[in-house]
Amino acid sequence: MLPGIGAVRPWADPAVTSIRRLPLAPPTQAFASIDDARAADPVDAVASRWRRQLDGRWNFRLFDHPDNVPATAVTRAPSGAKWQQVAVPGNWTLQHVVDQRNTPDLPQYTNVAMPFPGPPPRLPERNPTGVYHRTVKVPKNWLKRQVVLHVGGAESVHAVYVNGTFAGYGTDSRLASEYDVTEHLVAGVNRIAIVVVKFSAQSYVEDQDQWWMGGLHREVYVEARATTRIVSLECDAAYDVEAGAGSVDVRATVGGPAKLRAGWTVRTHVETLRGRRLGTPRTSEVPHRFWEINAFTAHVATSTFTYKKVDPWSAESPTRYRVVAELVDPNGDVAEVHRQLVGFRTIEVRDRQFLVNGRPIWFFGVNRHDQHPERGKAVTTDDIRSDLLAMRRHNITAVRTSHYPNDPRLLDLCDEIGLYVVDESNIESHAYNTSLCNDPSYRQAWLERIARMVQRDRNHASIVMWSLGNEAGYGDNHDAAAAWVRANEPSRPLHYEPAVFHDGWIDGGLNASDVVCPMYPTIDDIRAYGDDDLGHRPLIMCEYSHAMGNANGSLADYWDVITTTPGLQGGFIWEWKDHGLTTTLPNGRTGFAYGGMFGESLHDGNFVADGLMSSDLQPHPAMQEVEWCYRPVTVTLLDDHRIRITNRRSFTTLDDLVAKWELRVGGEIIESGTLDVGTVPPHASVSGPLPTPAPANRDAQFAIRWTQRRATPWAPKGHLVAWDQVELAPPAQFGAPTFVRFDSPGDEPATFDTGLGHDIRPELTVFRAPTDNDGFKLMPELTERHGVGGTALRSWQAAGIDRTPADDLVEHRHDVEAGPEDSVIHHHEVVVPDHLDDLARVGVTFELPAAFDRVRWYGRGPRENYPDRNRGAMLGIWDAEVDQLPYLVPQEFGLRTDCRWFEFVRSDTKAVVRLDVIDPASLHVSAGRHRDSELYAASHETDLEPGSTLVVHVDVAHRGIGTAACGPDVLDRYRLRPGPYRFSYRLTPRRR
Numbered sequence: 001m002l003p004g005i006g007a008v009r010p011w012a013d014p015a016v017t018s019i020r021r022l023p024l025a026p027p028t029q030a031f032a033s034i035d036d037a038r039a040a041d042p043v044d045a046v047a048s049r050w051r052r053q054l055d056g057r058w059n060f061r062l063f064d065h066p067d068n069v070p071a072t073a074v075t076r077a078p079s080g081a082k083w084q085q086v087a088v089p090g091n092w093t094l095q096h097v098v099d100q101r102n103t104p105d106l107p108q109y110t111n112v113a114m115p116f117p118g119p120p121p122r123l124p125e126r127n128p129t130g131v132y133h134r135t136v137k138v139p140k141n142w143l144k145r146q147v148v149l150h151v152g153g154a155e156s157v158h159a160v161y162v163n164g165t166f167a168g169y170g171t172d173s174r175l176a177s178e179y180d181v182t183e184h185l186v187a188g189v190n191r192i193a194i195v196v197v198k199f200s201a202q203s204y205v206e207d208q209d210q211w212w213m214g215g216l217h218r219e220v221y222v223e224a225r226a227t228t229r230i231v232s233l234e235c236d237a238a239y240d241v242e243a244g245a246g247s248v249d250v251r252a253t254v255g256g257p258a259k260l261r262a263g264w265t266v267r268t269h270v271e272t273l274r275g276r277r278l279g280t281p282r283t284s285e286v287p288h289r290f291w292e293i294n295a296f297t298a299h300v301a302t303s304t305f306t307y308k309k310v311d312p313w314s315a316e317s318p319t320r321y322r323v324v325a326e327l328v329d330p331n332g333d334v335a336e337v338h339r340q341l342v343g344f345r346t347i348e349v350r351d352r353q354f355l356v357n358g359r360p361i362w363f364f365g366v367n368r369h370d371q372h373p374e375r376g377k378a379v380t381t382d383d384i385r386s387d388l389l390a391m392r393r394h395n396i397t398a399v400r401t402s403h404y405p406n407d408p409r410l411l412d413l414c415d416e417i418g419l420y421v422v423d424e425s426n427i428e429s430h431a432y433n434t435s436l437c438n439d440p441s442y443r444q445a446w447l448e449r450i451a452r453m454v455q456r457d458r459n460h461a462s463i464v465m466w467s468l469g470n471e472a473g474y475g476d477n478h479d480a481a482a483a484w485v486r487a488n489e490p491s492r493p494l495h496y497e498p499a500v501f502h503d504g505w506i507d508g509g510l511n512a513s514d515v516v517c518p519m520y521p522t523i524d525d526i527r528a529y530g531d532d533d534l535g536h537r538p539l540i541m542c543e544y545s546h547a548m549g550n551a552n553g554s555l556a557d558y559w560d561v562i563t564t565t566p567g568l569q570g571g572f573i574w575e576w577k578d579h580g581l582t583t584t585l586p587n588g589r590t591g592f593a594y595g596g597m598f599g600e601s602l603h604d605g606n607f608v609a610d611g612l613m614s615s616d617l618q619p620h621p622a623m624q625e626v627e628w629c630y631r632p633v634t635v636t637l638l639d640d641h642r643i644r645i646t647n648r649r650s651f652t653t654l655d656d657l658v659a660k661w662e663l664r665v666g667g668e669i670i671e672s673g674t675l676d677v678g679t680v681p682p683h684a685s686v687s688g689p690l691p692t693p694a695p696a697n698r699d700a701q702f703a704i705r706w707t708q709r710r711a712t713p714w715a716p717k718g719h720l721v722a723w724d725q726v727e728l729a730p731p732a733q734f735g736a737p738t739f740v741r742f743d744s745p746g747d748e749p750a751t752f753d754t755g756l757g758h759d760i761r762p763e764l765t766v767f768r769a770p771t772d773n774d775g776f777k778l779m780p781e782l783t784e785r786h787g788v789g790g791t792a793l794r795s796w797q798a799a800g801i802d803r804t805p806a807d808d809l810v811e812h813r814h815d816v817e818a819g820p821e822d823s824v825i826h827h828h829e830v831v832v833p834d835h836l837d838d839l840a841r842v843g844v845t846f847e848l849p850a851a852f853d854r855v856r857w858y859g860r861g862p863r864e865n866y867p868d869r870n871r872g873a874m875l876g877i878w879d880a881e882v883d884q885l886p887y888l889v890p891q892e893f894g895l896r897t898d899c900r901w902f903e904f905v906r907s908d909t910k911a912v913v914r915l916d917v918i919d920p921a922s923l924h925v926s927a928g929r930h931r932d933s934e935l936y937a938a939s940h941e942t943d944l945e946p947g948s949t950l951v952v953h954v955d956v957a958h959r960g961i962g963t964a965a966c967g968p969d970v971l972d973r974y975r976l977r978p979g980p981y982r983f984s985y986r987l988t989p990r991r992r
Ligand code: GAL
Pocket: 111, 208, 209, 403, 470, 471, 519, 543, 546, 574, 607, 610, 966
């Protein structure tokens, strides 16, 4: 039994949120001098003689239940073969450890379901419990101070032991817990044990859609802090838009174990990051007369600074300042120096607008988890920085920390790089969605999780809203916590999706949410909200455009409505990155695992892979559309052939961008130049004539590309930030071809010899390897039982479309005629019967030898695009290698829409097969290594064998992609309706 707590089992009691835990404060370090404070790294803690980082290898034992942990496992020094080793920070679930019965504890992925049966607070019989053990050397002089053990994060709850004695207990896997361990320490070697219990009553409020993984996933350290010190430095900075003035309220709370004498002061000043002071320092006394009845509040020294002129903070120009606070003892000596970086900015919700520094902003957002394919929930500064820089490269400027306070370094980096943050507390009770939020035994958990997040994070300029959590119903516990935030830190609006989900968008959940922040609404619904005048809150979608597999259809359609409807300000795409975990898969290969691949029977499959980025941070093709929709400047063609340039930024001009224009005819650039647009103020538009007269030719487009004039932290000089292309003259439409009937039985199928050693036999096809949005091929029960996901796949299966030759399903006439230069012209006429509504495609497929390894085309590109996801794909002449499957679960990929011609190229012999589109003016084409049937049959990217052919599709119509995996399915206008489809193209073989 665990010493100290084994008999009371706090992990089983939702009401016990901590034992002997110190209050949480904004992370701060004490320095000896102002110079040291200035020089310190603003993100990572600096080495100091008063601090020992305990990250690295720890001794480790796993047990199958907290009751089965023998006391000696924490009281005695580890010895013997039972002790294994694991990395801290890390998840033991990824580190090949076994419990006392030799059973491993592996990751398990569930979305809504709890991994064990309830009801709360019932716990499972097998409850993996890890005992971490290591030593730390404590110098003698530390013992005169207060030594604090910092546990950055443990899933789900943890208890700490020092030299065998119980020293504290903490909950909330995503916020740090700190304990005063001084009395348990001796000079010299000390033994620290941390027991982490994987499932607890708290797990019911940590039921987020992600892997369940035990471990100490954030940093652990001990620090010897002064017995009288600044325990918390709160800096509330604000910006006065009218005056251009800044102010900062600084509250230094002095505390520590020593009794505070009279005469301590705090001397504070504000300076630029270069160290130039703004005005003179202020000295304020630390109130110490504890006994003063009705008057004493706390040992808090406050000072308020106002400056007539400051540079405000915004994501566009993230200027920061440094607040420096010196604690001065009664003798006048500086005891310690602390610093906090601040940004002057003001957030308001007013007139149905979300305003930063008085101006509306667009939320070009994504949802982000702390997640790494090898380290699990333990992320490094580099991991976080890589995420954020990649976001900025793709014009993403807002992050929701779904669904818990992220590693605190994320906030420092968002302050620095410039991203708006919705900071979310670690509360999700999805499986018991609407009950726990009214349960008094969980009230303390609610309050603590929300209040402690605010206590930790309040100094960050980047945070623009406090989120009360995710998918946890809406109840009294929320209102209680909301009241605490409104009293304690009212400068940011509150954000809570279920408040508006359960109580209505118009005036529901006002206590808990100052914004209407729905998830996955339809375009029609958000438009209606904006157009009707009842709601007074801005609408910012906390989740939309679910990025699972081939996804994000209609993203541009959302933005058309967002930017033209009052009250709408954008949202956060779900989600940033796939959560695949690198492992040896059931098929024996190494790859990214999704749910079920660790042998777990209860799981939600590949629903965990729904990011814009792959698990190892490669952009999925839809990122092309995201960066276009989120571009900071747009260009439109006006009726009179003038162009309008609109700056979508809120605070800065476009002067940092170089505008180059180009005129294309038939895909070729025939003229280009640089455009001087003058200064375009934020949120303003300018218009002017085209820099060149529109040509009389058909098929002409005019484009402007905006590139970075200078390097930024996320991209080099010349990086393409934004572009728009407008059509000046549509391509010529050929007349309807004359059809020769070609359907008498016994006729040869239409083939032609390329002269390159193989035949091309275009075959009709109306199916595609289903995308995750067409339906969940691996988890049909998710749709059947829970109504989640797209239904197209199900109806295709029911109609036999996935297994019947297309020619048996639809009427098809295929005529061929000889064309010039050994070419063959193909004419197809297809009639889709009424009962086959909503097909995947109408087109043909043929194969070429695998040696055809490059493609060149005139159409949309460069990356894959689909009819409802191609506004971010420019029309041009592109040249590329044949696409590799970009998705974890094999599915349709690689289409290029609006192609006028397409060439399949052998880079060895330079032989080419060229496809010229005859009718209509363009067709959609893809070329990949796998047949649809192979993609359909496979369940993981590593199941695919390297293809032995090049599989080509040529489609006259292709269903949009939509986001039905979680959200609206394909809009009507991107669906295929019954009726006639005709198309013609010419195939020409060419040796070079
Ligand atoms: C939302 C939820 C997310 C995630 C998403 C689907 O309902 O908030 O955590 O589950 O759906 O991927």
